[in-house]
Amino acid sequence: MRFLILAHFQLFPTTQHPPPNTHYPTPNTQKIMFKSLRDSLKKTRQSVFGQIVNALGAGEIDEETWEDLEALLIQADMGVETTLFVVERLQNRVRDEGATQTDQLLALLKEELRAILVEPDDFSMEEPREITVVLVVGVNGSGKTTSIGKLANRYKQVGRNVVVVAGDTFRAAAIDQLKVWSERADVPIIAGSPGQDPAAMAYDGIRAARGRGYDLIFVDTAGRLHTKYNLMRELEKIYSVCQRSVHQAPHEVLLVIDAPTGQNALTQAKQFKQSVAVTGVILTKLDGTSKGGMVFSIYRDLGLPVRFVGTGEKLENITPFDPDQFINGLFDASEPARPQQEESLTEQESPPDESTADDQSKKRRWFSRS
Numbered sequence: 001m002r003f004l005i006l007a008h009f010q011l012f013p014t015t016q017h018p019p020p021n022t023h024y025p026t027p028n029t030q031k032i033m034f035k036s037l038r039d040s041l042k043k044t045r046q047s048v049f050g051q052i053v054n055a056l057g058a059g060e061i062d063e064e065t066w067e068d069l070e071a072l073l074i075q076a077d078m079g080v081e082t083t084l085f086v087v088e089r090l091q092n093r094v095r096d097e098g099a100t101q102t103d104q105l106l107a108l109l110k111e112e113l114r115a116i117l118v119e120p121d122d123f124s125m126e127e128p129r130e131i132t133v134v135l136v137v138g139v140n141g142s143g144k145t146t147s148i149g150k151l152a153n154r155y156k157q158v159g160r161n162v163v164v165v166a167g168d169t170f171r172a173a174a175i176d177q178l179k180v181w182s183e184r185a186d187v188p189i190i191a192g193s194p195g196q197d198p199a200a201m202a203y204d205g206i207r208a209a210r211g212r213g214y215d216l217i218f219v220d221t222a223g224r225l226h227t228k229y230n231l232m233r234e235l236e237k238i239y240s241v242c243q244r245s246v247h248q249a250p251h252e253v254l255l256v257i258d259a260p261t262g263q264n265a266l267t268q269a270k271q272f273k274q275s276v277a278v279t280g281v282i283l284t285k286l287d288g289t290s291k292g293g294m295v296f297s298i299y300r301d302l303g304l305p306v307r308f309v310g311t312g313e314k315l316e317n318i319t320p321f322d323p324d325q326f327i328n329g330l331f332d333a334s335e336p337a338r339p340q341q342e343e344s345l346t347e348q349e350s351p352p353d354e355s356t357a358d359d360q361s362k363k364r365r366w367f368s369r370s
């Protein structure tokens with residue numbers, strides 16, 4: 001056999017499959033989700049969007065208003081193109097609607113920003129089907145393995161039969177790291193040995209998972225190989241293995257983007273999009289950056305919806321992206337704006353410390369509110 005099955009995989013006898021899920025309850029965690037999204041937007045809100053609220057406080061719209069607004073939107077990492085697009089739309093609306101006051105402009109700005117966050121199609125990962133394959137791609141250190149651990153936990157909590165496949169065979173540490181996350185999420189892992197062909201690993205993993213009746217498979221992938229060319233070819237092979245293994249798979253291809261990387265991440269994202277049919281974005285490390293404005297360029301420049309936001313390093317620190325909550329979180333006027341103070345996040349490849357008992361109880365609280 002080319003792969004090893006670690007963790008709890010052997011707990012399920014192969015002859016007795018868990019029944020396929022046809023109904024996936026979604027936990028009613030609206031309030032808690034909003035809190036965690038809002039909290040993770042603190043830096044973005046305090047450094048940039050709070051200043052926009054101040055700049056558009058009370059007064060007449062003049063030339064300086066437009067200059068300040070443009071500079072602040074660029075500072076929020078919205079990207080030049082998206083910023084110019086928004087400012088032009090606002091100038092047209094101010095003219096057409098006869099607005100003269102900055103508070104009117106603020107209301108229009110919120111509307112225009114919200115309009116960029118187009119509601120995507122239904123999330124394929126949550127549609128009932130016998131088996132759902134989710135491929136997770138992105139550059140090294142962006143948070144793929146961590147996000148898979150968090151999502152495995154989240155979906156296991158709502159009754160899915162989750163399994164993770166260690167498709168990053170480039171580094172031994174990557175396999176170990178996914179193993180740690182699978183233990184935290186209490187889901188089985190299918191892993192081979194370092195250096196093994198990742199597409200063959202994906203094939204074996206999907207086949208084994210299918211044989212044992214799992215309904216949600218997350219496939220981890222490498223973010224770096226010897227060359228970028230190799231990486232993209234390898235991802236294409238994994239993608240095509242998924243296509244050949246399960247009808248309409250991969251059902252989701254989630255691109256993990258590291259928010260602190262800002263606009264540079266978009267160039268990398270475009271390269272991934274050229275190789276595989278990316279369906280959505282997981283935006284990680286929003287908690288450590290003031291670059292939350294890049295959500296708008298992900299939607300506009302990449303044409304991709306943000307599906308989840310990483311709000312910290314712990315198991316429960318992931319939240320579905322909600323456009324209305326995002327806009328509210330950016331402009332919450334109850335906090336004073338502070339000058340921008342970017343804290344860079346250190347990227348480490350080893351798994352973070354085990355969650356504490358307190359984390360575990362928080363996790364239970366998170367999912368028990370329904």
Ligand SMILES: Nc1nc2c(ncn2[C@@H]2O[C@H](COP(=O)(O)OP(=O)(O)O)[C@@H](O)[C@H]2O)c(=O)[nH]1
Nearest residue numbers: 140141142143144145146284285310311312348
């Ligand atoms: N603060 C914070 N750190 C994160 C988040 N997601 C991932 N990380 C950290 O980012 C680092 C790299 O994550 P990893 O999952 O190994 O990235 P991968 O190489 O893409 O698999 C780790 O130290 C993670 O703890 C997040 O949402 N917030």
Ligand SMILES: [Mg+2]
Nearest residue numbers: 144145168174
């Ligand atoms: Mg990884």
